[in-house]
Amino acid sequence: MTVRAAAKVNLVLGVGRVRADGMHPLDTVYQAVSLYDDVRASPSEQWEVAVRSVGDVDCSGVPLDEGNLAVRAGQLLAAHHGLDRAARLDIDKGIPVAGGLAGGSADAAAALVALDRLWQLRTSDEDLLDLAARLGSDVPFALLGGTAHGAGRGELVTPVADTGDHWWVVVPHDVGLSTPAVYGELDRLHPDAPAVPRSSEAVLAALLVGDHAALGAALHNDLEDPAVSLRPELGERLALVRSHHDGPVLLSGSGPTVLGLSPTHEHATATRGALLEAGVPVVHVVTGPVAGAHVVELAG
Template sequence: MSTAPVAVRAPGKINLALRVGAPDDDGYHPLATVFQAVSLHEDLIADHASGLSVTVEGRDADRVPTDDSNLALRAARLLQEHTGITDGAHLHIVKQVPVAGGMGGGSADAAAALLACDQLWDAGLSREELILLGRRLGADVPFALTGLTAVGSGRGDVLTSAMAQGGYHWVLAVQDEGLSTPRVFAAFDDAGGTRAAEPHVDDGLMAALRSGDPHELARHLVNDLEDVAVDLRPELGDVLAAADRAGALAAVLSGSGPTVAALALDEEHAESVAAVVREAEVAREVLVATGPVPGARVLGHVHDVA
């Protein structure tokens, strides 16, 4: 068993495409989505302790619960139950991913906790076993473990690696207030219309990713929830309009929102787009990130990490 604390880094994500099907008998919507992991990370340090506890610092830290509802704590507890290990851990999270923004920050915390505690306790689980545990914690947790670019089906938790060339530059407009995922899906259902029983990702999007051409990718960014999200939060329409005025190649709502991701041509263009969106004052914070990046990975034991 490791004696030194273990540091793990896990990425946030955006959805390049999100297709939503009609709800099943349990009320869950089948999804077809393309995730991309981006360079806003959650860093987690796991150290030996008598019980399980968590502390948080960084972006939006005051909005993250530290009680039993915390996803990282739930992940550590699930690992204990699965392995029979009774050791404890203190988890310290340093956040970069905005809270309640549709970017999977909580899921990244859970993925980081699974990997860190597996190392700390010498549990010896494979990445595939950790992914199966992650599916029990939330649909986005498996992707936070795998990272890069992937197609998600089912509830978004059944992943297939996507062939993707090159890197992409994103401008992320973050809002003050989150947008309830159940509320967005309820509005989507109320809006009616024909929903595919088995939604699928457009072949053109997959071809664009294989080409590595951001202009091609821009033509295929799509989110079936975007219209109802804008109906619920009309100011998101102002964000999308500001991104267009700023010269973004395209912009799309990430997940169920409210973060808007705008695609830029390169680093210089991303900074230019970000400056214009900031000046429009349509977001609490405007961030620049790149993707794809790897999934959750061990940075080392803390005495090894600079």
């Protein structure tokens, strides 16, 4: 059983002051884009995980034990149904690792769907979303895909109207960035941040009417400054992309991947060509919104 799940980008990521539980309140808008991981589940007497790179993705930092979020998803699903079961998970990774694109969350969502089908559990959508929220803030959205509003710590996900086709230039970095470290730096830089994050209303309004210019003007990421503070070379990367891209540019999630929004495929492709000529080794052109975790193959 093979399930495909997409990378995510945050069109806006507003972050409030850290809560008593150690989490940060978010007001965000997610979009699933056409970079994918495939997770293949097969029967096994014990939990096993193997990871294979697709293209240029460096998988060296992906855990191959119970630290892998996809394995934890399978264990949580089995426990939810009171089962003593295990499986082998083979992950083909096309989403850059530790890049702010939620590749680990995509794998967890794909594992939930793949194992639910493999074991014929027929878990309700509500229960799958609840399990996903227990695994991480981005996992529920990885199940849903499309475009959605995220609240709480990001796990309260509501699909939103999105009338457009969006093209993104995706510029990964060869060195990942720790999400907890970026949030910690945000707290250090802004100890008096407001408890309520900035609103995503402008992005939602632009999506509703398909106003590309208004959408571009409303893009924002509160984690960009702390990420650059931790890794000053990201500021140089952002400046380089801005110098070759006629459009809005921002950091993806907690970084270090850089995004450029384009109105057309041709525009995005032109930016990609310019960045490659400027010496950037890897540049993707992707589109969104795309579907969430879904079955792409039935074995046997």
